[in-house]
Amino acid sequence: MKQVSLAVVGATGMVGRTILKVLEERKLPIEKIYFFSSKRSAGTKITFNGEEYIVEELTEESFDRGIDIALFSAGGSISEKYAPIAASKGCVVVDNSSFWRMDPEVPLVVPEVNPGEISRHKGIIANPNCSTIQAVVALKPLEDKYRIKRIVYSTYQAVSGAGMAGYKDLEEGLKGKAPEKFPHPIAGNCLPHIDVFLPDGYTKEEKKMIDETKKILGRDDLKVTATTVRVPVFNSHSESINVEFEKPFDLEELKEVLKNAPGVIVEDDVSNNIYPLPINASGKDEVFVGRIRRDDSVESGINFWVVADNIRKGAATNTVQIAEELIKMWNEQSGE
Structure with missing residues (x-):
């Protein structure tokens, strides 16, 4: 099996640190690993697989060392500038930001759904939005079996999706303190406002889900x-x-389709109050589906409830899974 040289860009952030955890758990064949961050976080020490590493400042020369794969989780402006530089040095970038997702030349990949897209990469592969990832894992087997006509999404998204600042707003808000990240208090509240509003009244988050799906x-x-x-x-x-x-x-057949789908766990026993809960999904990599029921207001419709850890499957794990698929592809090409 090919041993790879791998870099993590944005290694000190919430998703970056989770990427490290997932890399350790899934035991990728890593020969060398590098950690990059902003100038502000450079010099931070990171422990990976029992060894201590110093986080380096990301520069235009960072990829001049034969890095095979770089996992980016440092925001759109960093990805815009540095992903093409990394790709020009022979490195394949798996990017967590939204910058490259809708570029027709860049594959947008969820390994349980469209792994074949990876083979058409030109140095950059985009990781989808967290809320899109968990949705399409559940939707793909249904699309293949019944062909989808229309989708209506209503999401209930955790504060960790807004990073450490979002997490802190809820923690401090529960103590009665004013928000710093969100425009209104999040404690005891629901905000129909994720990312910026667009001219048509939708938010950027809503537009991402629509276009990426x-x-x-x-x-x-x-x-x-x-x-x-x-x-x-x-x-x-x-x-x-x-x-x-x-x-x-047939509703029972549809449930079986979901039960047999990769990455899906069906939790749907309402007589025993069993259905997916965010508190149970946290820390796990699967997508949990329940409350599966027919929508009688249309000829052939269903409603269902989908829950997943947005930092793991919605970001870090999906990124690492793409890297795994890349390595697998390289091994098949080399006959290993």
């Missing part, structure tokens, strides 16, 4: 709408998803 499923014709809401939960996003299909379905 179409790209990942390869369905430009798909009708998708979304309302995204920040809720006073520390970690794990929840989503109510309403789907209308082009084909009729």
